[in-house]
Amino acid sequence: MSFTNFLETEILDHVFGGNAYTAPGTHYLALYTAAPGETGGGTECSGTSYARQTVAFNVSGNEATNSAAVEYPTAGSNWGTITHVGVFDAASSGNLMAYGTLSASKAVETGDVFRIPAGDLDITLD
Numbered sequence: 431m432s433f434t435n436f437l438e439t440e441i442l443d444h445v446f447g448g449n450a451y452t453a454p455g456t457h458y459l460a461l462y463t464a465a466p467g468e469t470g471g472g473t474e475c476s477g478t479s480y481a482r483q484t485v486a487f488n489v490s491g492n493e494a495t496n497s498a499a500v501e502y503p504t505a506g507s508n509w510g511t512i513t514h515v516g517v518f519d520a521a522s523s524g525n526l527m528a529y530g531t532l533s534a535s536k537a538v539e540t541g542d543v544f545r546i547p548a549g550d551l552d553i554t555l556d
Contacts, residue, residue: 458519465529475510479503512532515529515530
């Protein structure tokens with residue numbers, strides 16, 4: 431996953447500008463049907479019963495990995511083909527902090543449950 435311009439600016443300002451950055455208490459995972467980028471954008475999933483889900487991370491070395499499975503509610507309508515995910519600092523609106531492409535796209539149809547197993551969502555800094 432890549433950091434967005436928002437998070438890059440916050441980190442640089444914190445580390446090199448001496449201005450405090452307060453990390454969000456909760457992170458939320460969004461699903462996308464079109465790619466977001468450095469400044470946000472993309473097309474976040476929409477459909478009956480879709481909502482961003484909370485995601486928690488374990489950090490080890492230069493990698494953060496989801497510590498528990500992230501499971502979305504049963505789709506009440508077709509959500510489209512999910513191609514990307516994004517980590518936000520709010521359940522709605524908010525700031526996109528990091529984003530990435532799924533290793534395999536997944537069409538979510540009525541009755542499907544989209545799930546990311548624990549340990550399958552990685553954010554790495556090089």
